[in-house]
Amino acid sequence: MRVLVLGGDGMLGGELVRRLVRDHDVTATVRTAVPPSPPPADRVLCGVDVRHPDRLVEAFAVARPDAVVNAVGLVPRRIEEDGAPAAIEVNALFPHRLARLCAAARARLVHVSSDRVFSGRLGEYHEADVPDPVDLHGMTKLLGELGEPGTLTLRTAVIGLETSAAPTGLIERFLAASGSVPGQRRVVSSGVTAAEFARFVHLALVGHPDLTGIWHLAAEPITSFDLLTMLAARLGRRDLEIVPHDDEVCNRVLTARRLWSVTGYRPPAWPVMVDELAAAIERREIEGVTTRRDPARVSDLVAGQRAASPLPSSTPNGVHTDA
Template sequence: MRVLVLGATGLLGNTVYRVLAERSDLEVYGTCREERHRSFFAPELAERLVSGGDLRSNDALVRLFDSLAPDMIVNCVGGRRREPLDLAASLAVYAVLPRRLAIVCRTRGARLVQVSSDGVFSGTRGRYSEDDLPDAADVYGTAKLLGEVSESHAITLRTSVIGPELEPGSGLLDWFLAREGTCRCYTRAIFSGLPTVEIGRVIRDFVIPRPDLQGVYHVAAAPISKYDLLALVAEEYAKKVEIVADENVVIDRSLNGERFRAATGYVAPPWPALVRSMHSYRFGLAVQ
């Protein structure tokens, strides 16, 4: 099976690309926006990074399919929230692109894995199931919701992620590791996402082997506060920083992953194990 990971140099895609490539029966390619990012990958993976061009263009998508003829697309483009958000650009990436991918995949007989976000919910109560009505009022959440696909050849995974970027970035992990002295962390902001390496394993080991899976599924770990999560990160990464509890932000976008568990048998490992796997897999190499 030939798999194409879109956004293979982004926060989510750089790890998903590596994890999928571990399976010898998968021929995995990825899109790369900047040539310099090839240096972050092993030679055999760097060779399979292709320039995708402007994926907002339908012509660029058609050229990709013509050149690679993938059996599956894993869309990791726009894998996290960025601020500030431009309405037109956000809709193009988060909403229009997935819809175009669904159309092209259908006409070419390919499967689409779309990664959505817990951001489709406002976060007023938490433990959201697939039956709960998305109620995001911001640009990001609304655009991500519009990009969710549920056709017979497509599956949308709602989740949230934490993990390393190729270069120092603004994601939760890189932000925290860059802190010095003291760091205020929210005790009432609840997270149920997964490390990017675990998302890769979910797609590789639970989604790809089940071509009958379609529609929207929540993929989640046990709910944990950002304070407790980053305390685990500090311990695992030997990060010397004073974590100060901050109760001012109250938000709970935690997801209920029971439907996905019932369909696949997937149960997320406990958080200490998840943080350990995130640390040891940084850039696909065991940390010494």
């Protein structure tokens, strides 16, 4: 199957590429002209800003996809930096433009939504529950959800290793900490790791071609405190204390029993997913990327990668520049 992954250099997009390239012909797009570490796709298309329709049409012409996975989206931190207009365009409007393009190309579309379409006041959310987002990220992700034929929208929360030089997610904050890190005992989620999300996308593409509409992809509920405690133990971080906090209250647990019953898929238990995540962290350390995230060291590393890794213009396992 020919698969086009949009946003192939992000946390989720990178994992999607790594999993899908084992069984499919994968084309990945990245927004930057020359990514410091290109995703391991069969071909990488650089300089593809999804807000520019001509670039996207060119990507479709190169990839000729049977399926498209949209891993492009502005997270809350990026919304603070780029502003509301960018969030509306990328999170809310673009998915619908993409759906029309996929329909014209007769390509299936898998779109990533968020558990933040819910406020977190209640928990145990089903697909039929009325969303009640409380911030711009949740509102724009809700507006971007798809219901057209040939589209699959997955609501979830994803954790994993970030590729940004200035990461801000839960796992990267934990890895950058020293001495102690707060662990919220009343913040509950039911997401999955990026690697597990990628596995399900592969399963949906090859095993469930008729799966359409909005579905919840979720594991068992877990608190931030329990997740970080489990990860610290797996990594042997005896130098780091996970300090329990109860000042935040949020329950965005999604119920995925409908997906489990239809597909037969159920995510692994959290110890299994955390073990895989810890192994990825250890591999990154071995490869020389610090989990302590010294900004100067990260900056030097990225600059070194750019200088040491000139990229071909358009070759298999290389980079296609469309400028």
